[in-house]
Amino acid sequence: MRVFSIVCVVGLLSTTALAAPAPMTQDSGAPVGDNENSKTAGPEGPVLLEDFHLIEKLARFDRERIPERVVHARGTGAQGMFVASEDFSRYTKASLFGQAGKETPVFVRFSTVMGFRGAPEAARDPRGFAVKFYTDQGNWDLVGINEPVFFIRDAIKFPDFVHANKPSAITDIQDPNLAFDFFSRTPEATNMLTYLYSPIGMPASYREMDGFGVHAFRLVNAQGQQIFAKFHWKSVQGIHGLTLEQQQTADPNYATRDLYDNIRAGHFPKWDLYVQVLTAEQVAQLPYDGFDDTKTWENVPETKVGTMTLNKVPDNYFQYTEQSAFAPGVMVPGIEPSPDKMLQGRLFAYADTQRYRVGTNYQELPVNRPLVKVANNNQDGSMSSTPQVGEVNYEPSTAKREGAVTPQPSFKLSEYPVSGAAQQNAIAKTDDFGQAGEHWRSLGKDGQAYLIKVMASDLSQVTDHGIKLRQVSYFYKADRGYGTQLAQATHLDVTEVAALAAKEMSH
Ligand code: HEM
Structure with a gap:
């Protein structure tokens, strides 16, 4: 059930509270007679291998962890609803923005970046602000942070940036000597560092921070016209930060507690989504590089396109928050990548890590599965569970049988001109300061x-x-x-x- 209405939340809570314990079974469905005493040979004899329930229980426990995210390992998920506030189809054919009042369920994961899973939340670190929209044309993931810019502008530098900021390879402790060694050779980080160390760089809670898509994205409307856009979530709760002293004494789980306590108390946090748009010609005229993610688009008006409300704490941390998989490449018709070199690298990295971290069929899991039916010839792999029907697992085909699929030409990707020599150069307008x-x-x-x-x-x-x-x-x-x-x-x-x-x- 993925429509997270308030009624549904209350209903779920009361059902859970009143339900009688379910008769216990093994994973195979067979009843469990005793869950506290292993089967032994005589009262003091060794434990018998034939106690299949014991062996399975230990084996399942041994495998409870999946690899944590290589970055953003500490995070908190919540479910809710996005409601469009206007018809934005003049710029994009993305159906979620098609008419005022249109509702799209969402799953959001907030996070810190560098700490391990379970690390204290009050770290001076950007906050991940990842939103999965379950639209009626497939999922759209807007995988952003609470600052409008980033530290670097080319994906090729990302592993180095992370190595320098993660705990030391020798001590396993974060070390400003390593971080600033890297940053002192990375002048483009100056803008982001200024945000990170500003009062809003240490959010008082996840509710009291904004979110940004950071990159420019390409919007395409039904006539094929294109424009570039940046997305901005504005917190209705306002933006507040912690002082150094508050940070140093903060509860290690302060942000999760605040979010979940508020949602459970019915104080559902909200964010308005704003969009800036610029044509390709306008981007070209900017005094800085408009596709450089270390820059904001200055003095470009923002249009409100909707509001997101978070109203449900997921029923299970692992199944939702840990197994959730957001990826900048997960887009819907009407939203496409811009040439931003960071975004281009991110298009590859996320699904790649998720196939490793969660498994080949991670998109079949309830938290990642789209609301629409998935129909293509991708198949098999570990943990395949969606029923595969028919034997026509290829395309094109003359078959009209169950399982046959056909592309939808009206959804072909946009066309745009490219020019110049293939090259490995920094951008021309660096303007780092x-x-x-x-x-x-x-x-x-x-x-x-x-x-x-x-x-x-x-x-x-x-x-x-x-x-x-x-x-x-x-x-x-x-x-x-x-x-x-x-x-x-x-x-x-x-x-x-x-x-x-x-x-x-x-x-
Ligand atoms: C080329 C640069 C980047 C690379 C290669 C990269 C790579 C990654 C990887 C591998 C993950 C873990 C994903 C998972 O295990 O599910 C991740 C998570 C994340 N990244 Fe990036 N990242 C980059 C830049 C950025 C930027 C610029 C932003 C913000 C605009 C960002 C925001 C996030 C967020 C919010 C998450 C956590 C998503 C979640 O909650 O599951 N990353 N990134």
């Missing part, structure tokens, strides 16, 4: 003081003078005041920072 400086200046005195304090607390742990110097020189390039305050807070010589910044400017 401009938006970071603007963002710093927009924070105001209190926000700036917060940022300096929390960033200095991490940066002060870096022992290598050169790494610290180079890192702070990036913030100096973003804004002199920013770099100067940070240099002072981390006991660096401001003239040395300024000299390095000036030297690099001239390159």
Whole structure:
């Protein structure tokens, strides 16, 4: 049952509370007579291998864990509903945006990025904000975070970024020396670091943060016209952050408790979904690269297209939250990728890891299964469970028998021009510091003081003078005041920072 209405939630809770214990069975369905005493040879004799229930129970227990997500391992899921607020079909034929009032069930998973499963939730880390829409044209996964930009702009750097930020390969403890070693050679991270260490970089709860799709996506309407779009979830609860002191004393499970307590109390959190759109020509005219995910689209109006309400705590953590599989490549007609080099890499990485992490047929699991019937010739593999009918498991075919499938030409992917030489080059308009400086200046005195304090607390742990110097020189390039305050807070010589910044400017 995937329509998560409030009535349904209340109904489920009361049924669960009143239900008599079910007669216990083995996995095979056979009744279990004794679940507390193993079968032994005599009262003190060894345990018998013939106690199949015991062997199966231990074997199943031995296999209870699947590999945790390589990133975003600590997370919390919830179910709910997205309701479109207007007809957005002038830009996209995606059916979920086709008319005001249209309802689409959703599953959302919030997460931290670098910690292991069970790691404390109050980490200075972006928050994952992944939404699976179960639309009537298949699933759409909007796999975003609580910041509008990212640390890097090319997927080829992602494994290095993660290695440097995950616990050390020797100590298994996160180490700012490794993280800033990487960041001090990654100037494009300056904007995202400024968001991460700002007051909203440490959300007071999952309810009180926004979400962003980060990349540009290509929207296609029924006439084949295309436009680029960015998605933004705005929290109706407002945005609030924790201070350094609140973070240091926070309950390790503070975010999950807050979300589930609120949903169970009937205080269902809501987010409005906003969209920015730009034509290809407008993107080309931006002073920065509009497909660079380290940049926001500045001063582009946002249109509200709907509201999401989370109203149900999933019945089982493992079956829903742990086995959920979100992937940026999971799209519906009317939503397609942009040329963003990060997004392009993500299109491959998620389904690949999910085939390994969960298993080949992970999309058959209830949390991942679309509401619509799946019909194609992909088959078999471990844990295949959807009934396969007929023997026409290929296409094209002249057969009109059960099992035969045929493509739907009206849903062919869009066409667009491409040009230029194949190459391995950085983007032309890198502009690594401009938006970071603007963002710093927009924070105001209190926000700036917060940022300096929390960033200095991490940066002060870096022992290598050169790494610290180079890192702070990036913030100096973003804004002199920013770099100067940070240099002072981390006991660096401001003239040395300024000299390095000036030297690099001239390159
Ligand atoms: C090329 C860059 C990236 C790569 C290769 C990558 C790869 C991955 C992988 C392998 C997972 C684990 C998926 C799973 O086990 O189910 C993951 C999870 C996730 N990633 Fe990325 N990622 C990248 C960039 C990003 C960016 C830019 C964002 C945000 C806009 C993001 C947001 C997320 C979220 C929210 C999850 C957790 C999804 C969930 O709750 O299951 N990632 N990523």
